[in-house]
Amino acid sequence: MRTLIVGVGALGGLVAARLLAAGSPVWLATRNTESAARLKASGLRVTGAGGAVSVEAPEVAPVDEYLTGETFDLIVLATKAHDAIEVAPKLSPLLRRGGTLLPIQNGGVPQTLAERLGNDCVLGGLSNFGATMITPGVYEQRNAGYLLIGEFAGGESERTEHVCRWLGGAVETRVTPNLRGAIWSKLLLNCSVTTIGAIAGRTMREYIASPDGRELFQRTYDEALSVALASGARPERMIVDPVPPTWSGRSVPGEAHDVWLDQILKGYGDLKASMLQDFERGRTTEIDFINGYIVDLGRQLGVRTPVNAAIVETVHAITRRESAPDPVLLRQILHATR
Numbered sequence: 001m002r003t004l005i006v007g008v009g010a011l012g013g014l015v016a017a018r019l020l021a022a023g024s025p026v027w028l029a030t031r032n033t034e035s036a037a038r039l040k041a042s043g044l045r046v047t048g049a050g051g052a053v054s055v056e057a058p059e060v061a062p063v064d065e066y067l068t069g070e071t072f073d074l075i076v077l078a079t080k081a082h083d084a085i086e087v088a089p090k091l092s093p094l095l096r097r098g099g100t101l102l103p104i105q106n107g108g109v110p111q112t113l114a115e116r117l118g119n120d121c122v123l124g125g126l127s128n129f130g131a132t133m134i135t136p137g138v139y140e141q142r143n144a145g146y147l148l149i150g151e152f153a154g155g156e157s158e159r160t161e162h163v164c165r166w167l168g169g170a171v172e173t174r175v176t177p178n179l180r181g182a183i184w185s186k187l188l189l190n191c192s193v194t195t196i197g198a199i200a201g202r203t204m205r206e207y208i209a210s211p212d213g214r215e216l217f218q219r220t221y222d223e224a225l226s227v228a229l230a231s232g233a234r235p236e237r238m239i240v241d242p243v244p245p246t247w248s249g250r251s252v253p254g255e256a257h258d259v260w261l262d263q264i265l266k267g268y269g270d271l272k273a274s275m276l277q278d279f280e281r282g283r284t285t286e287i288d289f290i291n292g293y294i295v296d297l298g299r300q301l302g303v304r305t306p307v308n309a310a311i312v313e314t315v316h317a318i319t320r321r322e323s324a325p326d327p328v329l330l331r332q333i334l335h336a337t338r
């Protein structure tokens, strides 16, 4: 299966290195000529979970160089969200007849691309890997992890099995018949656990200890879950049942809810939000495709999402350096949306 990996950062670099180490025919696309030259010189190296591999990267070029060349059976799109939305329309003509574009961004990107480019060409993907790029060409795999793929229309298909077998020769890959539900389960936690942690500049365990943090978590999660259910998705159990106990359109505080929260804390309570790293490095965040996706979809479905909208505004203000991560922002969001 001729495969092109677009975006050789933390996740794309990990997948590319493991595919190349397995002897697969893989081409790599970077944003520009300088990145391509650097990777060609350095090759790719992965350490950490899954074992160390070190490979050369003979076929690497800036993405625009591929636009007039040969076609591919599979294109794995592993850029950040905003870049994926921008570059994806250029990539679909690079697919061979019956070929597949596999976006693996968090949040609303895969669904948005499937709506724009068609379910025939876009397969949904989700990454459960924790990957870090130490320097270009050098990556760390931080957990056992796996890729989850599936049809947006739901159910099983020959092509998911085919792509799963192909990628599975290098990285663990699973198929789900309920990809939309799986994407929502991750999004529900990203938009609450991760985004609120980034805004507060704290871990979830730290911010949830304050009444403001706890209330903001609940209201953010409740809005997102209401949108998910209104869209017809059936979020799957991930670390917890996606629908909190005694939920009736909103979370009901109490002992059962505390037990449910404790399970989330066990899994995610002490992690540093990747969005906080984006703030620290002055990088564009993926907020428009996380909480922003919930706001947009809520608008289309007639579900109110004022808390998520205020969160999006707050993150943009931090990115513009008009504000900085601080727990006091959680109270400001609550006050603005009561």
Ligand SMILES: NC(=O)c1ccc[n+]([C@@H]2O[C@H](COP(=O)([O-])OP(=O)(O)OC[C@H]3O[C@@H](n4cnc5c(N)ncnc54)[C@H](OP(=O)(O)O)[C@@H]3O)[C@@H](O)[C@H]2O)c1
Pocket: 006, 007, 008, 009, 010, 011, 012, 029, 030, 031, 032, 035, 063, 078, 079, 080, 081, 083, 087, 104, 105, 106, 127, 128, 129, 130, 131, 132, 133, 286
């Ligand atoms: N890392 C993880 O553990 C992980 C886990 C789950 C999900 N994800 C999701 O996976 C996606 C990628 O994350 P990441 O951590 O791998 O990000 P990353 O380290 O920033 O890698 C993205 C790479 O894409 C490149 N790129 C940007 N625009 C491009 C273009 N037009 N053509 C070719 N390459 C381009 C970037 O190059 P420049 O450096 O030049 O911009 C960068 O090397 C995100 O949506 C993230 O949410 C990541």
